[in-house]
Amino acid sequence: MRIDIVTLFPEMFENILGNSILKIAKEKALVQYNLFNIRDFAENRRCVDDRPYGGGPGMVMKPEPVFTLVECIEQQANTRPKKVLLTPQGKRFSQPIAIELAREPHIMLICGHYEGFDERIRTGLDVLEISIGDYILSGGEIPAMAVIDAMVRLIPGVLGDLDSPMKESFHDGLLEYPQYTRPAEFRGMKVPEILLSGNHQKIREWQKTQAIKRTLEKRPDLFNKKI
Numbered sequence: 001m002r003i004d005i006v007t008l009f010p011e012m013f014e015n016i017l018g019n020s021i022l023k024i025a026k027e028k029a030l031v032q033y034n035l036f037n038i039r040d041f042a043e044n045r046r047c048v049d050d051r052p053y054g055g056g057p058g059m060v061m062k063p064e065p066v067f068t069l070v071e072c073i074e075q076q077a078n079t080r081p082k083k084v085l086l087t088p089q090g091k092r093f094s095q096p097i098a099i100e101l102a103r104e105p106h107i108m109l110i111c112g113h114y115e116g117f118d119e120r121i122r123t124g125l126d127v128l129e130i131s132i133g134d135y136i137l138s139g140g141e142i143p144a145m146a147v148i149d150a151m152v153r154l155i156p157g158v159l160g161d162l163d164s165p166m167k168e169s170f171h172d173g174l175l176e177y178p179q180y181t182r183p184a185e186f187r188g189m190k191v192p193e194i195l196l197s198g199n200h201q202k203i204r205e206w207q208k209t210q211a212i213k214r215t216l217e218k219r220p221d222l223f224n225k226k227i
C-alpha cells in the first residue's frame, strides 16, 4: 500500500512512522509512506492560509496549494488514490472503515490546520471525510496517525500472527474477552481456572461468553448494532 500524507507539519510523522508496527510494515515493503508539505506547493512558498470571508476567528487553509499538491500526486502516481480528508465533521472512524481502507492500494490523507479547510477543498476533491471523534484537535496530523496505525496493522503480513486482528475488539462487533499472562496469581488476584485447564474448546466458549458479557456491560450500543 502506498500512503501519501498531505500536511503542513510533515516532521510530526517521522517518529510515529519510524517505530513499532508502522516501521515493521515499511521494512517488510508492505507499505510506502510519502510525506508532502503543502507549503512547498504554495505560490510564494509561505501563504497557505488566509482570513475567512465574512469575518470570524482564525485563518482558513487556502484551496490552491492543496489542489496543486493533490493533482501533482495524482498525475505522477500509477494508481488513483483514495483521498481521505481529516475533519471533525466527517464520518466517525471505526474498525469497519479501517478494514475497508486497508484493502486500498493507494491512500492519500489530507490534514487540515488552523480553522480548517476552505470548503472547496471538501467539495472539489472527491474525498472521504473522516473524524476520529467529537472533539477538536489543533490539526489533522494526530487523526491521520490514528487512521494510518489502525489501517496498516490490518494489511496481511504486517502483524506476525495473521489471526491477531480478527480476535481484537470491534472486529466482530464485540469487545475482546479479558486477557491474562503469568503469574497465575498476583497480589491475591487469580487467573480464571478455565484458562489454566488446557481444554481449548471450553476456553474458546469462555472467551466468547466473556466477550458478549463485557460488550453488554461496557458498550451495549455495539451489541445492539450487531443484532
Ligand SMILES: C[S@@+](CC[C@H](N)C(=O)[O-])C[C@H]1O[C@@H](n2cnc3c(N)ncnc32)[C@H](O)[C@@H]1O
Residues within 6 Å of the ligand: 086, 087, 088, 089, 110, 111, 112, 113, 114, 115, 116, 117, 130, 131, 132, 133, 134, 135, 136, 137, 138, 139, 140, 141, 143
Ligand atoms: C482546529 S481544527 C478546525 C475545526 C473547525 N473550525 C470546525 O469547527 O469544524 C483544524 C483541523 O484539525 C483537524 N481535526 C481536528 N479535530 C479533528 C477530529 N476530531 N477528527 C479529524 N480531524 C480533526 C482537521 O483537519 C481540521 O481541519
